[in-house]
Amino acid sequence: MTELKLDQALIKKVISATQNGLPICERPYQRIAEQLGIGEDELIELMQKMLSAGLIRRVGLVPNHYALGYRFNLMTVWDVADQSILALGEKVGQLDFVSHCYQRPRQEPDWHYNLFAMVHGRDEQEVEQQVAQIKQLLGDACRAMTQLNSLKILKKTGLRIRS
Amino acid sequence: MKLSEQDRQLLNRVQQDFPLHPEPFKVLSDQLGVPEQEILDRLRSLEQQNAISRFGAVFNHHRAGASTLAALAIPEHEIEEVAAFVSSFAEVNHNYQREHEFNLWFVVNATDQKGVEKVLNQISATYEYPLLDLPMVKGYHIDLGFPLW
The missing domain is CATH 3.30.70.920 (Lrp/AsnC effector binding domain/regulation of amino acid metabolism (RAM) domain)
Known part of the structure; x- marks a missing residue:
């Protein structure tokens, strides 16, 4: 499986750095990559691999359904x-x-x-x-x-x- | 709050397949024909109005660790106390009171199966009420977002 080839320690760091969400700004990945001390490209590539391996289900925005009237x-x-x-x-x-x-x-x-x-x-x-x-x-x-x-x-x- | 048609479309577009690109909003801008700055402004405004619960990666709990959906059948007068105890575990990330004989439903996530069992064992050792442990067998549609209508 692909995921076995991924750096597990780095994956944990990425999960931990992004679990509170990405910032809404021009370069959100750069902001997170800086916190992790890795390159922006490296982070994007890793997230791409995590997505392919099924560790990330989706990247996107989760609406607050309750606030939007879906009560x-x-x-x-x-x-x-x-x-x-x-x-x-x-x-x-x-x-x-x-x-x-x-x-x-x-x-x-x-x-x-x-x-x-x-x-x-x-x-x-x-x-x-x-x-x-x-x-x-x-x-x-x-x-x-x-x-x-x-x-x-x-x-x-x-x-x-x-x- | 009532969404404008533009915001509704924007939210539906960004729920999944958010670009993994150094300038993701620029990519969206090209796709939607809306200036990057306007997209950012609108999303920030939606965020301020509390219309966004999260922006980022949705992790696969199942692959990233172990998890289960558990439920307890608790006498009405004790539910608050038991619910507070259940919520106190960092491994519990959803906890709902529901209208059923099994009236407390919660999701336990841990790095491995042992961690999940440890939490359930501690709960059942403290409160001896009927407990359901219902780990996922198969997911047919898991947190992929759904279109707002």
Whole structure:
């Protein structure tokens, strides 16, 4: 795998230097490279490699959905037949309003939902329609579902990896 | 806050594939036909209005270390105390109270699986409530951003 060839110590430094975000300025990478004591080109090349190796999912800007009016987020969980989950998970993940879609293990007898989809909308009605759309897409492969409203965000921080 | 159409398009463009280039905003300027300075001004203004939660690289927690989604079923009157304890771990980066029998949902990230288990063990040793440990089996769409509409 590509990532094995990357300098692990340097990667940790890059994660640590960029986890609080890049500055919005003409040369954001130069600013971070200076902090790390490496060249701007070197940093860009390394980030490119980390992206190719899957260590970085994306480079970009994460909107504050809540401030932008997308106040209703809902964790929806579905009990999907094992033989159908691969194909159906892909389809659910492609829906515009789904920000995260994961398969997770069942933990019987307490928990039998194996597909998680986080949906976002501006009001309750919009979110209800989205849930109905997922339900329709899953069809008979879905045996049960429930939705978990968030009542309170108690902690939300970016990933912290100590270097 | 209400986004202008221009800002909405700009935000949708920069959610992914942000240029890995010494002058990324200049590249965007060429692509969008908007002056570099205007892009910077608009993004700074959005940042000041708290419309941006983060700008930078989104790391793959799974590849960069180990993680799980965990949940606890806690009696209502104890939830605040348990939630504060859970949040006190540096390894916990999301912690939500949700409307369900399992009413506290949190993400644990650590450099390796042992680190994740250590946190879960400490939590279950302190509060003996039903605990779900649901590490990702497969991701179908993971934090790639989504278009604003």
